[in-house]
Amino acid sequence: MPPKRKRGRPRHKLSQPLNSRKNLVFEKDIEVSENLSKEVMEYICSYCKKSFKKRQYLIAHVNSCGNDTLHEEKPKLHCPKCTKVFVFKKSYKKHVENEHYEGPDGVCCEHCSVICPNKEILQDHLDKKHNSGTYSCQFCTQTFVRRAHVTRHMLQKGCDGRKLREFSCGICSAKFSRKDNLLVHLRLQHIMNKRFQCKMCDFSTKNFSKLILHSQRMHLPKPLQYECDHCGKLTKSRGSLTKHLEIHGDKKYACEVCGYSTYTIEVMRRHTLTHVEDKPYKCSICSNSFIQKAQLLRHLNQHMEFVCNICSKRFKTREEATIHEGQHDPNDLSCPFEDCTEKKFEDEEHQSIHIKEHLQAFKCEVCGKPFEKEINMRRHVPTHALDRPRRCMYCVNARAYVRGEHLLRHVRKHHADVFMQRLMHVRSVLGSYVTTPRVTTPRVSKSELDAILNMLDAESDRIIEDYGTGVLYGGLQDINDQMEIEIPKNEPNTLLSEEELVENLKELLSKLIDQELLEAFGWPDKPIEDILEKVIENCGARPADREKWSRVQCLRENTKHLFIYVVEDKNIAKMLGTHTIDQVIMHILQQFIVKMSQTAPLIVRLLASSVSVANRAGKIVRDIMSKGELGIVEKGKDDYQTEADRSAQRCIIASLSEQYPKVRIIGEEDGNEIQSSHEFLETDADKEILNLECPASLKGIKEEDIVVWVDPLDGTAEYTQGFLEHVTVLIGISVNEKPIAGVIHQPYFKAVGSENKLGRTIWGLKDVGVGGFTPGNPPESLIITTTRSHSNPVVENALQVMKAAQVLRVGGAGYKVLQLLEGKASIYVFASPGCKKWDTCAPEAVLNAAGGKLTDILGNFYKYGASESRPNKTGVLAAVNDELHSYAIQRIPQELKDKLSA
Numbered sequence: 001m002p003p004k005r006k007r008g009r010p011r012h013k014l015s016q017p018l019n020s021r022k023n024l025v026f027e028k029d030i031e032v033s034e035n036l037s038k039e040v041m042e043y044i045c046s047y048c049k050k051s052f053k054k055r056q057y058l059i060a061h062v063n064s065c066g067n068d069t070l071h072e073e074k075p076k077l078h079c080p081k082c083t084k085v086f087v088f089k090k091s092y093k094k095h096v097e098n099e100h101y102e103g104p105d106g107v108c109c110e111h112c113s114v115i116c117p118n119k120e121i122l123q124d125h126l127d128k129k130h131n132s133g134t135y136s137c138q139f140c141t142q143t144f145v146r147r148a149h150v151t152r153h154m155l156q157k158g159c160d161g162r163k164l165r166e167f168s169c170g171i172c173s174a175k176f177s178r179k180d181n182l183l184v185h186l187r188l189q190h191i192m193n194k195r196f197q198c199k200m201c202d203f204s205t206k207n208f209s210k211l212i213l214h215s216q217r218m219h220l221p222k223p224l225q226y227e228c229d230h231c232g233k234l235t236k237s238r239g240s241l242t243k244h245l246e247i248h249g250d251k252k253y254a255c256e257v258c259g260y261s262t263y264t265i266e267v268m269r270r271h272t273l274t275h276v277e278d279k280p281y282k283c284s285i286c287s288n289s290f291i292q293k294a295q296l297l298r299h300l301n302q303h304m305e306f307v308c309n310i311c312s313k314r315f316k317t318r319e320e321a322t323i324h325e326g327q328h329d330p331n332d333l334s335c336p337f338e339d340c341t342e343k344k345f346e347d348e349e350h351q352s353i354h355i356k357e358h359l360q361a362f363k364c365e366v367c368g369k370p371f372e373k374e375i376n377m378r379r380h381v382p383t384h385a386l387d388r389p390r391r392c393m394y395c396v397n398a399r400a401y402v403r404g405e406h407l408l409r410h411v412r413k414h415h416a417d418v419f420m421q422r423l424m425h426v427r428s429v430l431g432s433y434v435t436t437p438r439v440t441t442p443r444v445s446k447s448e449l450d451a452i453l454n455m456l457d458a459e460s461d462r463i464i465e466d467y468g469t470g471v472l473y474g475g476l477q478d479i480n481d482q483m484e485i486e487i488p489k490n491e492p493n494t495l496l497s498e499e500e501l502v503e504n505l506k507e508l509l510s511k512l513i514d515q516e517l518l519e520a521f522g523w524p525d526k527p528i529e530d531i532l533e534k535v536i537e538n539c540g541a542r543p544a545d546r547e548k549w550s551r552v553q554c555l556r557e558n559t560k561h562l563f564i565y566v567v568e569d570k571n572i573a574k575m576l577g578t579h580t581i582d583q584v585i586m587h588i589l590q591q592f593i594v595k596m597s598q599t600a601p602l603i604v605r606l607l608a609s610s611v612s613v614a615n616r617a618g619k620i621v622r623d624i625m626s627k628g629e630l631g632i633v634e635k636g637k638d639d640y641q642t643e644a645d646r647s648a649q650r651c652i653i654a655s656l657s658e659q660y661p662k663v664r665i666i667g668e669e670d671g672n673e674i675q676s677s678h679e680f681l682e683t684d685a686d687k688e689i690l691n692l693e694c695p696a697s698l699k700g701i702k703e704e705d706i707v708v709w710v711d712p713l714d715g716t717a718e719y720t721q722g723f724l725e726h727v728t729v730l731i732g733i734s735v736n737e738k739p740i741a742g743v744i745h746q747p748y749f750k751a752v753g754s755e756n757k758l759g760r761t762i763w764g765l766k767d768v769g770v771g772g773f774t775p776g777n778p779p780e781s782l783i784i785t786t787t788r789s790h791s792n793p794v795v796e797n798a799l800q801v802m803k804a805a806q807v808l809r810v811g812g813a814g815y816k817v818l819q820l821l822e823g824k825a826s827i828y829v830f831a832s833p834g835c836k837k838w839d840t841c842a843p844e845a846v847l848n849a850a851g852g853k854l855t856d857i858l859g860n861f862y863k864y865g866a867s868e869s870r871p872n873k874t875g876v877l878a879a880v881n882d883e884l885h886s887y888a889i890q891r892i893p894q895e896l897k898d899k900l901s902a
């Protein structure tokens with residue numbers, strides 16, 4: 001069928017290329033009637049859009065305009081009373097007569113300045129300008145702008161039951177509803193045999209208007225374009241540019257059904273139709289309807305497939321498919337696809353398996369999944385994309401979904417209240433509100449679901465905009481929801497800093513992923529994000545797009561994938577719905593600790609707990625000092641106690657006795673029976689220690705065998721005098737009266753390069769070794785370390801006999817032993833009874849584990865049983881090795897030894 005002629009007056013102006021002034025072609029001059037003011041006329045240059053009052057001015061202008069392909073437009077008529085412009089004189093005259101009537105019997109429009117000659121014309125004006133869309137067909141309820149359109153609609157559609165007029169072509173079978181269309185058809189198809197030839201190329205057509213279109217598209221210079229200053233977009237007309245500029249303003253049109261907002265009213269009108277079940281363009285084959293005609297046409301293509309039953313080749317018509325099918329030989333066992341190299345098959349089954357492979361021609365380029373229809377493959381591909389996932393802002397971790405329907409399914413199932421509220425809103429706005437809002441399984445139409453999805457998208461956009469892209473996690477939970485979420489103990493409800501996140505992820509990967517695999521991916525040298533991505537890719541998932549997400553977002557997103565694709569643990573998957581990614585990470589790591597602390601041997605667990613508890617006590621010591629209220633109490637001569645001693649001891653004893661109730665714990669300060677205070681309870685255990693391999697000799701130790709000696713603040717005198725680096729927290733673990741493990745925590749230690757971070761914890765375990773510091777070789781010359789605040793003539797006498805190159809006078813037994821361990825001194829000598837079991841138990845255990853030795857001045861080991869007397873009456877003598885220890889013992893005069901043991 002020939003293409004239908006477009007209705008209305010032709011939009012394009014006839015134009016031809018011109019090479020010289022001679023070739024200038026003008027439309028036939030308009031006869032300007034006397035009563036038309038010349039002021040209203042103008043002649044416009046179509047190249048530079050300059051306007052001229054007279055035609056000859058325009059002709060003169062053409063010479064200077066410099067364009068050799070000029071063409072002229074018809075002069076335009078400007079109405080002096082309003083802003084309307086006319087091309088046709090007739091229209092202009094009609095406009096003046098009907099809308100600017102000057103006679104005495106004119107009727108005024110109450111909405112605008114128009115004056116009409118009579119009521120009918122006024123009614124027409126009202127219909128057209130002020131009552132749009134109010135005329136409807138009483139049979140099909142379609143609405144129209146004008147009354148006349150209803151009549152035309154009746155004639156064309158036959159809604160009122162009257163038989164439609166039909167104009168058939170007598171030569172071919174073409175049928176037309178309008179006589180003029182039939183005449184055009186006859187003229188073009190059957191009478192005029194002539195083809196119109198393009199003068200610039202070989203193109204020819206029977207249809208003259210097609211020739212015009214062709215020459216405009218192919219041979220005219222690019223139409224004048226208007227450029228947007230904001231984004232550089234080019235538009236063909238000034239009007240389109242004005243329209244386009246709206247998008248640089250606010251999204252001022254909001255849909256009251258779903259909250260979607262946009263810049264222009266046209267887009268909003270189109271959007272509103274998405275909420276209407278009955279869309280204007282209906283498919284005659286199925287129940288689908290569409291907003292745009294192009295959508296319907298695309299959809300109809302899907303119905304237009306006729307498939308060969310043998311090779312499933314597709315055809316546009318049934319006839320073509322049937323003819324093709326007939327060409328197949330039913331006994332032929334070859335592949336019917338022409339360009340296939342596999343020709344013969346053993347049997348029909350093999351043949352059909354092979355044919356299926358041909359039919360699944362569309363493969364997803366990400367996962368290789370085959371599809372028979374390209375459209376299905378296209379729908380599938382975005383499931384791999386993480387570019388802009390939709391997010392459920394009602395989950396703490398803002399769970400991401402690639403497909404809208406999955407988000408909807410999730411919200412409907414897990415946030416039923418939210419879903420119902422949105423549904424009620426949509427229905428109330430659309431006027432389909434149900435009287436029983438609490439329907440357990442409401443039937444929800446597709447357009448309602450689309451509206452709810454739009455609302456969810458708008459909500460998540462708003463949140464992301466408000467909070468910035470850095471905060472995607474933790475969205476819109478109601479207070480009630482938040483209360484329902486049980487945050488596991490020790491998991492902070494806040495987001496981790498980037499540094500903390502990286503540290504925790506490293507630990508997580510080392511726990512979850514096989515070491516060999518990690519090393520293959522570049523562990524531990526490559527950045528954590530690279531390794532995480534490789535782990536995810538290795539499991540067939542696609543990592544987050546680095547260009548679209550920040551580093552922290554990528555880390556969190558990829559960790560989520562790690563949990564979903566790599567760990568595949570049901571409980572973790574469940575937790576992802578209720579906790580932030582950071583919380584899940586912390587929870588898993590905590591679980592590892594709990595698991596380790598349940599399975600590790602008692603002595604390892606106790607040491608690990610002691611390290612954590614000593615850290616906490618150190619913080620208490622610092623906090624009390626920074627508050628400045630030390631609460632000093634004099635216990636005896638040169639023996640002080642502060643609030644720091646008391647509080648730190650309370651923390652240590654409460655925390656250890658809570659976890660190890662049968663272990664005997666003896667602290668320096670009075671009140672060992674101090675009640676456990678939850679304020680100071682520390683139940684963490686150091687992970688590094690929990691990972692230690694416990695020697696067989698220590699595995700069988702029971703709680704009852706253990707006595708723990710606690711000096712909550714060794715070097716109290718120094719603490720009160722400001723020699724803070726001398727201060728230590730000591731926890732010594734003894735079994736069968738011997739010190740076998742110990743912790744020396746230095747609350748005021750400053751590591752070089754990280755001066756802001758205070759404190760370090762040194763530990764030692766028999767037959768395992770020491771940790772928390774870098775051991776140093778003993779100094780080349782003999783350096784002795786001794787008391788700073790508890791000296792006396794006997795102590796000085798013992799020092800003199802050592803013939804040392806240097807004597808260091810520092811506070812605390814713990815600090816002095818540290819000096820030995822770090823190679824700052826080689827022997828610790830204190831020939832006085834002031835030290836107690838809690839001062840030496842931990843230092844002795846650590847020194848032993850490092851290969852050193854601590855005894856009394858006589859060379860005897862102290863015993864650390866619970867019933868032992870507390871004071872170390874015969875002084876302290878410690879050295880980094882046996883040799884130096886023996887040397888010191890030999891140097892101490894017998895007279896001095898006798899004096900101390902007396």
Ligand SMILES: Nc1ncnc2c1ncn2[C@@H]1O[C@H](COP(=O)(O)O)[C@@H](O)[C@H]1OP(=O)(O)O
Nearest residue numbers: 639713714715716787790811812813834835839
């Ligand atoms: N005469 C003393 N009276 C009380 N405590 C002493 C005495 N001599 C030593 N100590 C304790 O032994 C530790 C080591 O002694 P010094 O620092 O003199 O070398 C001291 O930190 C101190 O413990 P504390 O400070 O915990 O009271």
Ligand SMILES: [Mg+2]
Nearest residue numbers: 711714715839
């Ligand atoms: Mg002490």
